[in-house]
Amino acid sequence: MAHAAPRSRGTTRQVRPIRTPDIFDERVHRMxxxxxxxxxGLVYGYWAAANRRGGGPVTGWNILFGFVTAIVFIVLCLAVAAFAPLLKRELHSLTKSAFAGASVGFLYSQSGDSVLRSAALGIAVTAGVFGVFFYRYYTREDAAGNRIR
Known part of the structure; x- marks a missing residue:
């Protein structure tokens, strides 16, 4: 038969479980x-400017192009991140994948290749990213679009 272990008659103190520090708190996520x-955006702008100059000298217009490209990318990325989750899973996936495909297509077009090849690459990237995102959202949401935890 099993018996309870004897307990000391001294004071019993409450032992709290040790918590690990939360390094990914709300403030870190907001930042x-x-x-x-x-x-x-800064990496994208530098990459686009480097593709455009094609190994030539860095000029003021090239630097301006890189910063304008970076600012446009940052604004569009923030807009997609803010508004895409409000859409249904199909449009959510399509919005994010269209942004990724257009970004890759624009980078490729700066290298001086044809517009048709840039568009084909952008469409191919869009299709691949759409498949990944749609699968992810389809398997993690119910039919009403609520996330499954």
């Missing part, structure tokens, strides 16, 4: 919502 598009 990342803006910080990640800014970093991606």
């Amino acid at each position: 990342a919502q803006v910080g990640i598009p800014v970093v991606l």
Whole structure:
């Protein structure tokens, strides 16, 4: 038969479980919502400017083009991140994938290749990203669009 273990008669103290520090709290998420598009935009602007100059010298117009491209990318990325989750899963997937495809197509067009090849690459990227995002949202939402936890 099993018996209870004897307990000391001294004072019993409450032992709290040790919590690990929460390094990804709400404040970090708010900073990342803006910080990640800014970093991606700066990299994208530099990449577009480098594609456009094609190994030639860096000029003031090239730097201006890179910064304007970065600002437009940042604004569009923030807009997609803010408004796409409000849509149904099909349109949500299509919005994000269209942004990714257009971004890749624009980068490719800056290298001086034909517009048709840039459009074909953008459409191919859009189709691939759409498949991934649609699968992700389709398997993690119910029919009403509510997230399944």
